[in-house]
Amino acid sequence: MKRTFNYTGRQNIKRNHVSITLREDRGTWVFDADLRLAEYRFPRNAEVWLEAHRQNLWMQFAWGTVSDMRPTPNRRLAEFDVPDGILFRVRVVQPPGQEHHKLLGEADGLNFVKAGEASDKRRPLLEPVPDTLGELLWKLDLEHEPPRLLVNIEAKPSWRDLARTQHFLALVYPEVLRRLLTRVLIDEQWAEDDEGPGWQADWVRFARSLGVSLSLPSPDQKQDREAWIDEAVAAFARRHQLRTNLDLTFEEETRP
Secondary structure (H helix, E strand, O other): OOOOOEOOOOEEOOHHHEEEEEEEEOOEEEEEEEEOOHHHOOOOOOEEEEEEEEOOEEEEEEEEEOOOEOOOOOOEOOOOOOOOOOEEEEEEEOOOOOOOOEEEEEEEEEOOEEOOOOOOOOOOOOOEEEEOOOOOOEEEEOOOOOOEEEEEOOOOOOHHHHHHOHHHHHHHHHHHHHHHHHHHHHHOOOOHHHOOOOHHHHHHHHHHHOOOOOOOOOOOOHHHHHHHHHHHHHHHHHHHOHHHHHHHHHHHHHOO
């Protein structure tokens, strides 16, 4: 049963206090979770819920209470054909009473590790996700938090192989970077004092790591910010030698 929550006054649960592990069982992916919520001073009987989501696919799992976590026995991700792009969300909500389901704490956009693989706490900035896109090869999903890059699930030889090609890197990723920085710096007018947790700050830090020579202008300097974005995209192209590597790919493909 789907639960709806009141979002007033929620706490952000730290990502390093949640660990999600996936394992395959008879052709279906099953997840386990380790939650460390002691420091948040939630009511002991507050309900804990976990959710798995990807695009229009969504599953919700009861997880007991803060003081008595009891994961639901059936943690099979039956709605998902492949694990790629699945993200998890943890929600702590008010127990039954006047404000039942009021959201007390949340962690969203949580990645998983597969059982037997080394845990990597670094979050990928942008991970391709398969989706049904008709004749479109890719689409940037800006409605999702954080944004995701959708790749046509019917692409040949596979959506995953397409996303790894030099053609895709050269023709898609600069435009994706431009759109994301425009969303953050122009549309949302991200400011220096906003820097901290969050995908917006991650993308600004990434752009700076490319070696942008310009300092970030203030939010009211739109044209200067647009120039900063242009420089960031150009720096990305230089870092990955996009034209050079694409030329080499064409030469290899046309070589007799």
